[in-house]
Each structure stands twice: as C-alpha cells, then as structure tokens.
Amino acid sequence: MESLRLYWRPGTASMAPHAALAEIGAAYELVRIERDEAQTDPGYLALNPGGVVPTLVAGDTVLTEAAAILLYLADRYPDARLAPLDRAQFYRWLVFMTNTLQTSILRFFYPERYGDESVREVAAAEAGRHFDLIDRTLEGRDWLVAEHRTAADLFLFMLIRWGRRLEPTAWSRPNLRAHFLRTLALPGVRRMVDEQELELPDWAP
Numbered sequence: 408m409e410s411l412r413l414y415w416r417p418g419t420a421s422m423a424p425h426a427a428l429a430e431i432g433a434a435y436e437l438v439r440i441e442r443d444e445a446q447t448d449p450g451y452l453a454l455n456p457g458g459v460v461p462t463l464v465a466g467d468t469v470l471t472e473a474a475a476i477l478l479y480l481a482d483r484y485p486d487a488r489l490a491p492l493d494r495a496q497f498y499r500w501l502v503f504m505t506n507t508l509q510t511s512i513l514r515f516f517y518p519e520r521y522g523d524e525s526v527r528e529v530a531a532a533e534a535g536r537h538f539d540l541i542d543r544t545l546e547g548r549d550w551l552v553a554e555h556r557t558a559a560d561l562f563l564f565m566l567i568r569w570g571r572r573l574e575p576t577a578w579s580r581p582n583l584r585a586h587f588l589r590t591l592a593l594p595g596v597r598r599m600v601d602e603q604e605l606e607l608p609d610w611a612p
Contacts, residue, residue: 409466411435417603421461422565424476427558430595431487474505477558491553500552501559504566508537512569531573538577545582564590
C-alpha cells in the first residue's frame with residue numbers, strides 16, 4: 408500500500424481529510440506547515456502552488472483541495488465506506504458545502520479579500536441560511552447522505568466547527584449540534600481532534 412502523508416495546520420480545511428485518514432485506519436504521516444511557510448517554502452509550493460493546506464501525498468499522487476482528497480480516499484479505500492453506493496446526494500452535498508457554504512464562511516473570515524468589512528455581514532447571513540438548510544435536511548436523520556457516515560459528514564463536521572464564530576453559531580441549531588456530537592464520537596474524528604489539539608465547546612464530551 409502506498410505511503411500517505413498529509414500536510415496540515417490545526418483547524419483548517421485539513422480537518423476533514425485528516426479525519427478521513429484516521430477513519431480509514433491506514434498508517435499516515437502528518438507534516439504540519441504554518442501559513443507563512445506554506446506560502447514561501449519552495450518544496451511545499453512545488454506540491455501545492457496555491458500555498459495552502461491541505462495537501463495529500465499518496466505514493467506518486469499529489470492532491471490538493473479537501474473535497475478532492477476525500478473523493479480520492481473514498482475511491483482508494485472502498486471498505487472504509489467514505490462514500491455511499493449511490494453517490495448522487497453525496498456529490499450534491501459535498502459540492503454544495505465546498506463551493507457554497509465554505510465560500511460564505513471564508514468571506515466572513517476574510518472580508519478584505521472580497522471587498523471591505525461590509526462583506527462580513529452579508530456573508531454571515533448567507534452562511535446562516537446555508538446552515539439552516541442543512542439543519543432541515545438532517546431532520547430525522549443521523550447522517551447527511553446515507554444510513555452510515557460518509558466523507559460528507561466529516562466535511563460538515565469541519566464546517567460546523569468553523570461556524571462557531573457566527574451569530575447564531577452553527578451548532579446552536581439542534582440537528583447540526585446532534586450531528587456534530589455524533590460525528591465527534593467517531594474514532595477517527597476524535598483522533599483527528601486530539602492530533603490537531605482542537606478546542607471543543609464546553610458541552611462536547
């Protein structure tokens with residue numbers, strides 16, 4: 408089996424691929440790279456010209472973009488069930504989260520990249536509506552796209568944690584909070600949280 412090496416930084420978009428690697432149960436190496444280093448180190452820029460995380464090196468394969476890494480791992484390790492057999496809704500929600508919800512959150516975090524401070528208020532409202540939609544979708548369900556957890560749930564867990572800075576917070580929604588706790592209980596997710604030394608809310612076990 409190929410070696411797996413993940414370049415990461417705590418609390419970033421590396422969370423979901425990191426959790427996926429841990430859920431798979433394969434051996435992996437973590438290489439922490441700080442923001443300035445990622446944007447200036449020639450060796451890292453050769454792997455990821457964007458100078459961001461995550462980057463997965465799997466043998467001769469180099470992948471950037473968290474969603475792409477999740478899709479690759481789902482295909483490479485089918486027994487881990489990171490994707491359902493019927494992938495239609497899996498594709499729909501993973502693309503929605505990475506293209507739509509994540510983009511709103513990034514505009515909230517970094518309004519200066521998109522204009523001025525006024526962008527933040529618009530982005531917060533937009534992200535709130537997207538979280539409302541997912542909260543309604545989770546009504547009566549344990550997982551977002553299947554009867555078992557998938558990579559989409561790992562990605563959602565990451566975004567819910569990012570949404571702790573919104574008002575109201577993402578996890579103030581009952582179905583999102585239940586999903587966050589359910590996902591946190593997964594062994595690979597807990598391992599990721601511990602390895603990244605992430606802070607959790609007081610109400611999380």
